[in-house]
Amino acid sequence: MTDLNDYRFTETHEWVHLREDGLFYVGITDHAQEEITDIVFVDLPESGRVVNAGDELLLVDSVKASFSIYAPVSGTVERSNEALANSPELVNSSPYEDGWLVALKPSDTADTDSLMTHDQYLAFVESQQ
Amino acid sequence: MTKLSPLDAWHREHGGRMVDFAGWELPVQFSSVIQEHIAVRQAAGLFDISHMAQADVSGPRALDWLQYMLPNNIDVKVGRGVYSPMCNFQGGIIDDLYVFRLGEERFFLVMNASREEADLAWLRQHQFSEVTLDARSSRAGIALQGPHAEAVLSAVVPEATSLSRNGVIETELTQARVIVSRTGYTGEDGFELFVPAVSAAAIWEALYKSGQHFGLVAAGLGARDTLRLEMGYPLYGHEGSENCTPYDIGYGWTVKLQKNSDFIGREALESQQRTGIEHKLIGLILDERGVPRQGWTVTSDGRARGVVTSGTHSPSLNRGICLALVDSGAGEPYKLEHNGKTFSAHAVELPFYKEAGARRRQELILQ
Numbered sequence: 009m010t011d012l013n014d015y016r017f018t019e020t021h022e023w024v025h026l027r028e029d030g031l032f033y034v035g036i037t038d039h040a041q042e043e044i045t046d047i048v049f050v051d052l053p054e055s056g057r058v059v060n061a062g063d064e065l066l067l068v069d070s071v072k073a074s075f076s077i078y079a080p081v082s083g084t085v086e087r088s089n090e091a092l093a094n095s096p097e098l099v100n101s102s103p104y105e106d107g108w109l110v111a112l113k114p115s116d117t118a119d120t121d122s123l124m125t126h127d128q129y130l131a132f133v134e135s136q137q
Numbered sequence: 138m139t140k141l142s143p144l145d146a147w148h149r150e151h152g153g154r155m156v157d158f159a160g161w162e163l164p165v166q167f168s169s170v171i172q173e174h175i176a177v178r179q180a181a182g183l184f185d186i187s188h189m190a191q192a193d194v195s196g197p198r199a200l201d202w203l204q205y206m207l208p209n210n211i212d213v214k215v216g217r218g219v220y221s222p223m224c225n226f227q228g229g230i231i232d233d234l235y236v237f238r239l240g241e242e243r244f245f246l247v248m249n250a251s252r253e254e255a256d257l258a259w260l261r262q263h264q265f266s267e268v269t270l271d272a273r274s275s276r277a278g279i280a281l282q283g284p285h286a287e288a289v290l291s292a293v294v295p296e297a298t299s300l301s302r303n304g305v306i307e308t309e310l311t312q313a314r315v316i317v318s319r320t321g322y323t324g325e326d327g328f329e330l331f332v333p334a335v336s337a338a339a340i341w342e343a344l345y346k347s348g349q350h351f352g353l354v355a356a357g358l359g360a361r362d363t364l365r366l367e368m369g370y371p372l373y374g375h376e377g378s379e380n381c382t383p384y385d386i387g388y389g390w391t392v393k394l395q396k397n398s399d400f401i402g403r404e405a406l407e408s409q410q411r412t413g414i415e416h417k418l419i420g421l422i423l424d425e426r427g428v429p430r431q432g433w434t435v436t437s438d439g440r441a442r443g444v445v446t447s448g449t450h451s452p453s454l455n456r457g458i459c460l461a462l463v464d465s466g467a468g469e470p471y472k473l474e475h476n477g478k479t480f481s482a483h484a485v486e487l488p489f490y491k492e493a494g495a496r497r498r499q500e501l502i503l504q
Contacts, residue, residue, distance in 0.1 A: 045154075045359075046171045048450040049428050049457070069428040071170045071450050072359055093426065 010104045016080065016120040017129035023104065024080040024112075024120060031086050031111040032118065034065065036077060038103050039133050044070045047099045052088035053110060059083065061118070066109060068099065081120060083112035142187040143277045143337035151355060159251035161188040163358055170359035174452040177323055177364055178493070180352030181283030183344055184361055188250035191273040191331055192257070195243045202265040203236060203244060205400050208383065208392040213238050218303045218318050222391055223256065224402030228382035228409060232256050233373055233391075237305040237318055245305075245316055247278075247331070249373045263401065277337030281344055282327035282364075284494075285351035290317075290328055292347040293340070297328060311336045311343075322361060324368035324493030366449050369420050369460060369487030375431060375447040376418060376460055384409055385416040386462065417465045418446070420489055421473065421482040423457035429482075433475040435461045441474075442467035453490045 015023045021040035025033045041047065049069040059065055059079040067074050088110045092098060099107035112118075124132060139162045142148070148155065153164030163185060166173060176182050194203060203211040209221030218237040222230045232252040237245040248256045257272055264270055281290060291298045296308055297317040305318040313336040321327035332340055345353065362372070371377050376386050383392050384406065392406055423429060429448035434441050443463030451458045457480075459473070473480040 045166065046169050048171075049426055051427070069450065071363055071428075071452070072165070074428070074430065 012104065012126040015104070015126060016123035017126065017132075018078065018080045018123055019132060020078045022077060022080045024123065026120075027111075029111075030113075032081055032083060032114050032120075033108045034080060034110050034112060035103055035108040036068070036099065037129065041100045041103045041107070044068060044075055045100075046071050047096045050089075050092040050096045050099065050109065052090075052092060053085050055085050055087055057085040058115075059085070059112070068096070077109065079112070080123060081112060081118040082115040083118050084115070086111045086113045140188070142185050143334040144185045144187060144279075144341055147338060147341060148185065148355075153355070153357065156358070158358055159188060159249070161250060163188060164355075166357040166359045167355045170357070170363060171452045173354055173356035173360035174363050176352060176354040177283045177325060177356060177360060178453060178490075179284065180354075181281065181285040181289050181348055182323075182354055182356035182360065183341065183348065184280040184282065184356050185341075186278035186280045186329065187276065187334075187337065189278050190246075190248040190250060190253035190256065191276045191278070192246045192248070192260075193243070193271045193273065194246060194268065195240075196265075196268040197242055198265050198267045199242050199244055199269075201398070202268045204396065204398040205265075206260065206263060207234075207236065208400055208402060208406065210393045210396045211236055211238075211244070212396075215240055216305055218305050218320060220391065222377070222383045222388065223259070224382065224406070225259075225379060226401055226405060228384075228402040228405035229379035230373070230377045230381060230383060230386075231259055231379060233371065233377060235318075235320060237316065239305065239307055239316070245331070247329075251374060275334040277332050277334050279330045279332065279337070279341055279344065280321055280323075280327060281330070281348075281353075282321045282323040282356075283325050283353070285348075285353065286325070286327040289344060289348040289351050289353055293343045294328075294330070300328075311339045315340070322370060323364040324370075324488060324490065325364075326494055362447075363449050363452055366447055366458060366460070367451050367453055367488060367490035368493060369489060371418075371460075372447060376462070381416065381462070382406060382409055384414045385418075387418040389414075413465075415465055416443075416462050417467075419461055419463055419467075419471075419484045420487045421445075421459050421461055421471055422454070422485055422489065423473070424481040424483060426457070427480050428457045429459040429473050429480070430475070433459070433473050435463050435467070436472045436474055437463070437467040437470070445473065451489055453492075458489050
């Protein structure tokens with residue numbers, strides 16, 4: 009079971025998680041995948057792309073529409089989740105694990121202090137409804 | 138103020154995700170667009186089409202009037218339906234609609250929700266004397282679609298199961314007068330029921346219950362759109378507008394220049410046929426992963442030649458598909474462009490999905 013207490017969250021419904029390889033893994037929240045519904049395409053970025061926190065990182069497509077996913081922290085795309093090329097539905101079935109989107113090598117200024125904890129995020133989602 | 142379907146409460150109780158569509162609040166999906174799509178292709182689906190505009194036309198000159206209003210030939214046998222565009226004097230499409238002949242002098246029209254006001258205003262503006270036009274306001278519509286549609290319907294409206302494609306009957310159901318046609322927007326076998334608002338919930342429940350043995354699911358607007366797009370069927374506002382004619386979207390077969398009555402738009406359409414058609418509607422399949430969307434540019438040999446009118450992910454083909462309006466001279470190799478990205482694509486003969494109705498046909502052969 010994923011311990012979401014180590015994850016940090018944005019108001020645009022991304023999560024970021026620092027893992028043992030020193031990379032910030034980025035994905036979308038369970039709430040986001042539920043809202044987007046059947047994900048059929050993830051437009052994965054090339055490795056080496058530099059992004060600032062808040063920049064558009066990639067697009068995911070449901071049957072009905074395209075959705076922009078933003079970088080939660082600044083950094084360089086180290087790698088993308090290649091499994092999503094053939095199985096984009098992993099984002100729906102496992103948003104916090106197998107359905108991660110990209111791993112970012114953090115820039116010197118990258119920080120997650122301004123992001124929400126899981127409890128704060130859940131309260132945020134509640135407040136938006 | 139959005140309009141609510143008579144089935145609104147049922148949708149909410151069953152997890153329908155409600156969205157605004159042409160001024161109506163309707164479910165875009167219940168479980169998943171893809172699951173609902175597959176259920177309709179393999180079993181059956183039930184759609185709320187209460188937003189579709191309904192109107193009765195009657196009178197001694199009803200046929201003459203509809204022949205004048207519509208380019209297709211409306212002089213079909215009683216108990217038959219016909220699809221037609223409705224054009225303005227320039228040949229531009231005001232709407233596309235279904236006309237059902239319920240009697241020698243009695244017809245029933247089904248029009249797009251988004252065009253209800255425009256259609257009724259146009260129809261009234263050109264109405265003949267001795268013709269009555271009554272728009273139904275307290276209405277509901279239910280589409281039952283899929284290879285098991287006939288089996289599902291047989292427990293509820295057995296007398297309608299003998300209808301052939303585009304056939305229509307009027308009958309009594311839950312003490313209400315209902316119209317049942319063998320029509321639909323999915324490419325599969327199926328029926329559409331046009332019923333009074335007060336009877337909608339009972340009839341929907343009866344069909345839903347009957348369908349449980351056959352894998353029927355409630356389906357939303359999302360699946361309705363992917364199903365119609367796999368068939369290459371036009372959707373007004375995407376394929377078809379007042380700025381283009383039926384010829385421009387490859388629907389010349391709905392214009393019967395040989396019919397011996399004048400009709401609005403005839404002169405313009407005859408002239409367009411003589412001088413040549415500048416556009417064509419094509420179906421494109423993406424050669425790589427991606428989902429084309431309305432507004433993307435279509436290029437051919439590196440030049441912009443047209444625009445995507447509707448695009449989606451095809452659940453049956455597991456590929457991106459789209460309809461596009463392009464210059465009539467455009468040809469392969471096609472590419473799609475959006476935001477600086479290029480996707481290679483190739484044109485295919487429509488429909489995209491060629492197996493629709495196959496199960497039903499096979500069952501008929503085996504009987």
